[in-house]
Amino acid sequence: MLGNMMDNPLLISGLIEHAASSNPNSEIVSRRCESDGVSDIHRYTMKDAAKRSKQIANALIGLGAKPADRIATLAWNNYRHFELYFGVSGIGSVLHTINPRLFPEQLVYIINHAEDRWIFVDLTFVPLLEAIQDQITGVEGFIIMADKANMPETRLNNVICYEDLISSASDELEWPQFDENSAASLCYTSGTTGNPKGVLYSHRSTLLHAMSEISREALGISGLSCVLPVVPMFHVNAWGVPYAGAMTGSKLVFPGPGMDGASLWQLIEAEQPDLLLGVPTVWLMLLNHMDEIGKTLDSVKNVVVGGSAAPLSMIKKFDEVHDAFLIHAWGMTEMSPLGTANVKTAAMDSMTTEQRHQLQQKQGRPVFGVEMKIVDDNGDSQPHDGSTYGRLLVRGPWIIKQYYKSDDMSSFENGWLDTGDVATIDENNYLGIVDRSKDVIKSGGEWISSIDLENAAIGHADIIEACVIGVAHEKWDERPLLLVIRKPESTLSGEEIKQFLSDKIAKWWMPDEVIFVESLPHTATGKLLKINLRKEYQDYLLNR
Numbered sequence: 355m356l357g358n359m360m361d362n363p364l365l366i367s368g369l370i371e372h373a374a375s376s377n378p379n380s381e382i383v384s385r386r387c388e389s390d391g392v393s394d395i396h397r398y399t400m401k402d403a404a405k406r407s408k409q410i411a412n413a414l415i416g417l418g419a420k421p422a423d424r425i426a427t428l429a430w431n432n433y434r435h436f437e438l439y440f441g442v443s444g445i446g447s448v449l450h451t452i453n454p455r456l457f458p459e460q461l462v463y464i465i466n467h468a469e470d471r472w473i474f475v476d477l478t479f480v481p482l483l484e485a486i487q488d489q490i491t492g493v494e495g496f497i498i499m500a501d502k503a504n505m506p507e508t509r510l511n512n513v514i515c516y517e518d519l520i521s522s523a524s525d526e527l528e529w530p531q532f533d534e535n536s537a538a539s540l541c542y543t544s545g546t547t548g549n550p551k552g553v554l555y556s557h558r559s560t561l562l563h564a565m566s567e568i569s570r571e572a573l574g575i576s577g578l579s580c581v582l583p584v585v586p587m588f589h590v591n592a593w594g595v596p597y598a599g600a601m602t603g604s605k606l607v608f609p610g611p612g613m614d615g616a617s618l619w620q621l622i623e624a625e626q627p628d629l630l631l632g633v634p635t636v637w638l639m640l641l642n643h644m645d646e647i648g649k650t651l652d653s654v655k656n657v658v659v660g661g662s663a664a665p666l667s668m669i670k671k672f673d674e675v676h677d678a679f680l681i682h683a684w685g686m687t688e689m690s691p692l693g694t695a696n697v698k699t700a701a702m703d704s705m706t707t708e709q710r711h712q713l714q715q716k717q718g719r720p721v722f723g724v725e726m727k728i729v730d731d732n733g734d735s736q737p738h739d740g741s742t743y744g745r746l747l748v749r750g751p752w753i754i755k756q757y758y759k760s761d762d763m764s765s766f767e768n769g770w771l772d773t774g775d776v777a778t779i780d781e782n783n784y785l786g787i788v789d790r791s792k793d794v795i796k797s798g799g800e801w802i803s804s805i806d807l808e809n810a811a812i813g814h815a816d817i818i819e820a821c822v823i824g825v826a827h828e829k830w831d832e833r834p835l836l837l838v839i840r841k842p843e844s845t846l847s848g849e850e851i852k853q854f855l856s857d858k859i860a861k862w863w864m865p866d867e868v869i870f871v872e873s874l875p876h877t878a879t880g881k882l883l884k885i886n887l888r889k890e891y892q893d894y895l896l897n898r
């Protein structure tokens with residue numbers, strides 16, 4: 355017997371309509387990339403955003419955009435990008451948020467693979483498109499996200515000025531109603547090997563994810579929040595924050611191109627956000643800047659850290675210096691992205707500070723809607739004892755079941771997604787990410803976590819960045835090598851680093867060698883790119 359309830363579709367347009375009627379005056383503040391790019395702060399309200407979303411939707415219909423057409427963006431976190439989130443998906447077209455940090459050949463690949471019809475582009479990224487224009491001939495035109503006064507000289511063909519397009523369009527629109535399972539947005543993984551893979555989110559998955567995400571058991575976003583998403587809108591929809599903001603009417607602060615410590619602090623001081631979201635590298639820059647100027651982040655209550663593991667030193671610094679709680683979260687592009695969050699609990703109140711900091715290094719418990727398990731190579735479930743390792747599998751209503759236009763099902767097992775991560779789960783269902791399965795170091799039949807080693811090393815004040823890779827070893831199969839960037843003036847030696855690590859890691863985890871490097875390679879989402887390093891250093895220990 356079926357229930358008797360209405361089944362109105364969960365649509366992204368419903369979010370912006372709700373925002374306009376229930377929280378019309380909630381503020382959206384953006385740093386723009388026009389003029390000097392630093393002091394150019396734009397502010398308006400949810401009501402304005404809703405009106406302009408309808409204008410951009412009408413303008414797109416005027417340009418011939420149809421449901422399911424892919425419309426791309428190459429843009430920072432700002433109010434125009436926010437409007438496009440609703441205007442494009444609202445008419446049933448698919449918003450393809452392109453990561454500008456991809457290599458040019460990857461940009462060409464994904465634009466052609468997605469068959470993007472139009473690309474909306476911030477001024478910063480116009481040269482990127484000019485360079486590849488000849489290879490993306492399926493694109494009908496480019497809409498530059500600026501007003502007339504700031505339109506650049508460009509070699510791009512079929513160029514339209516965003517503000518002209520908006521001002522020529524009506525703000526009257528009944529959002530179309532359609533199946534909630536329709537595609538809403540498209541995001542490509544950064545693809546450390548092979549071509550990037552497309553993840554096609556639906557309206558339903560996006561709304562369910564946002565509903566779970568705003569809960570206090572996840573990110574805790576409400577109408578009282580002032581949220582600063584430093585995580586880019588081209589990286590898994592800024593972890594869903596634009597949708598969560600429209601759902602709750604929280605104030606949103608968009609940093610635009612200013613993601614360095616000084617620019618972030620300027621915005622934080624002016625707008626007083628209480629919730630920040632981003633990857634560890636961004637927070638390292640901000641924390642270093644705060645040390646330099648000797649100030650504290652007084653408005654900030656919570657900092658969500660995901661994308662890579664949060665080191666203990668960062669958890670402590672936010673807590674002890676800035677009185678801010680680091681919510682360690684884990685997820686993937688394939689999961690919209692939120693999987694787990696490590697939020698403050700009553701149990702933490704009875705822990706010592708040290709115990710709490712230890713627990714905060716774990717990635718947290720699954721948010722409602724996400725199921726997870728760890729399995730061995732035979733696919734058998736492993737115990738939740740906090741120490742047994744296994745491949746991490748997940749399932750849930752905002753988790754991918756197939757890549758876009760791909761018949762490669764190698765990541766899927768009986769309705770579960772293999773995350774490619776190796777993890778532990780403890781008695782209280784806390785997830786501990788040990789490593790990416792391709793990065794874990796297999797030494798004498800036992801596993802060493804490159805993440806744990808890196809995070810232990812980064813706790814040294816003279817170390818800017820650390821990267822651990824497994825390389826061939828005659829006796830143990832693989833052993834860890836530690837590559838380190840030290841501060842310019844530092845004379846820190848490999849032996850001193852080993853000494854520093856000696857009481858922080860198991861003895862047999864000690865890296866065989868420490869190598870000082872000038873720079874380390876990263877993926878388009880800012881993660882260490884280990885594949886080439888592994889090739890380069892493969893025989894390093896054999897040739898000693």
Ligand code: ADP
Binds near residue numbers: 662683774
């Ligand atoms: P990419 O596009 O680089 O693949 P994703 O955000 O999809 O970006 O990457 C997901 C992966 O990032 C996860 O499978 C995991 O390995 C890693 N990751 C994400 N959050 C964390 C975290 N809190 N701790 C450790 N690893 C993390």
